[in-house]
Amino acid sequence: MSDLRRFAVFGGVYNNFLSLEATLRDARALGCEAIFCLGDMGGFGPQPDRVFPLLRDVPDLYVMQGNYDHSIGNRLEDCACGYTDPRDNYYAQISYDYTLANTADAHKDWLRDLPTEFRHDWAGKRVLMAHGSPRQVNEFLWESMCPDAFLEHLLKSYEADVLFVTHTGIPWKRELEGGRQVINVGAIGRPANNGRTSVDYALVEVDDEGVRVAFREVAYDHEALAALMREEKLPEPFVETILTGWWTTCLEVMPARERALGVY
């Protein structure tokens, strides 16, 4: 097949410059002609400014604003996650304050001015990319919470055949009738609460037959990241997630179904 085209789509960097580097390397090695980042550069990990040289002014990379980027870019007081669990709130705030304090002004301005959606035409399919959902930047699209008919409704209302989102941190995809599909690309900054330390992105192959999406697992030096997080005195539960692949915080927003697959 001569005119096979490849693309990569990922989201949720969460300050993890090591997994970002590994993801970009993997996608480029596979010959991806363009790479799309669906937002949320900050939070969770160490040394926020280290992701920007990898993301800014790179010709094959297209970057979108997530809700976290909106908050950091506009210097808001919190990430507006709105947890009721005091523990979740406590850790989310530490991580937000740390990211806000350690992101250079020029990078904040860049985050503030990023676009909030991408549209493409791949093999005659109308492709739409958004952060949370096309209608709301911080809407969570979890697999167990999205009826087929609801996804059909989103595709129809936003005039798309293929929809890519992130924001929840756990990847899934659903094929609907007529070759239409919805893909949550998960996050590359934090493992997907599955006991693996690797992270995932979506590898897209486009030819005359249509658009095929598969998840690519990427291993990176997670121990080096954990060491740096400890050096920066970031919360130990965050470090644990990086080292074990299980989420320890921010579990409250996760539906019971997805949560039951984890250990916390």
Add this chain to the structure above:
Amino acid sequence: MIDLNLAIDRNPEGPAPQLELGHLDTLWLQVTGTVCNLACLHCFISCGPKNESHPFMELEEVRRAVETAAEMGVKEFYFTGGEPFMHPQIREMIALTLEHGPLSVLTNGVLIDEELAGWLAEVFRTSRYNFDVRVSLDGTTPEENDAIRGRHTFEKILSGAQRLHQAGLNPVFTVTTCHAELAESAGRQRFFDLLAERGITRPRLKFLAPFKIGREERRGGAYEDFERLREGMLDEEARQSLQCSSCRMVTAKGVYPCPILIEEEGARMGDTLEDAMGPIKLDHPACYTCFVEGVTCRT
């Protein structure tokens, strides 16, 4: 958070705002109407063993509403009452709804015996979409809770919840903040501590402000005249955050804008969901609570 001082105008004037339905994201079903095995003092729809103002829904009524909403692309379903587990066909209703999307059942927990807990946990494990059971608890001590929910209910509620948890379904606890201090973080922490003591290790809690209507009006006092929404008080963000911009409630008596107003005069919108897709008037004092407290009944 809304700044209360800005939000309160003591002499609001002008017509009540209108609100369009953006998209039907949430369908509520009042499966057991106003019939309940408890008669809590803060119940905003005055449910109780003898209140049949909204009777039980029939299985076919539930099926029709669920299928219609599914065709409209609904995102999630909620069953409430009264007490849903009083319905003899509740299991069929749960099963048919979960074919179409995620479901939460709101219960007082009292009827959850071991057999039912086991069945519910099995449904949770095997259904395609998420399934939540939400149990109401109104205090961290028997004194606090029973003063509102009735004698000996504290133990019964917690036992029901523990059975669910042991069977493998982690319930969500709903706390109405009639005791104001429960909404504060120290009050919240007391719930986490209580549940941890009971072996519920990953508790999920939802706090809800009381609505001063129904029986709660007699317990905590009525709305004051100024507690009304007026045109111009709501910006676009506030409109979208009101649950009635994306929900409807179906009962055996027809369709209503939301779970709160089913006993209120003039709130009924029509017989079927199709009749209830138009805009509503936010002219009820309870709408004021939704706006000021940012209440949504969703989990």
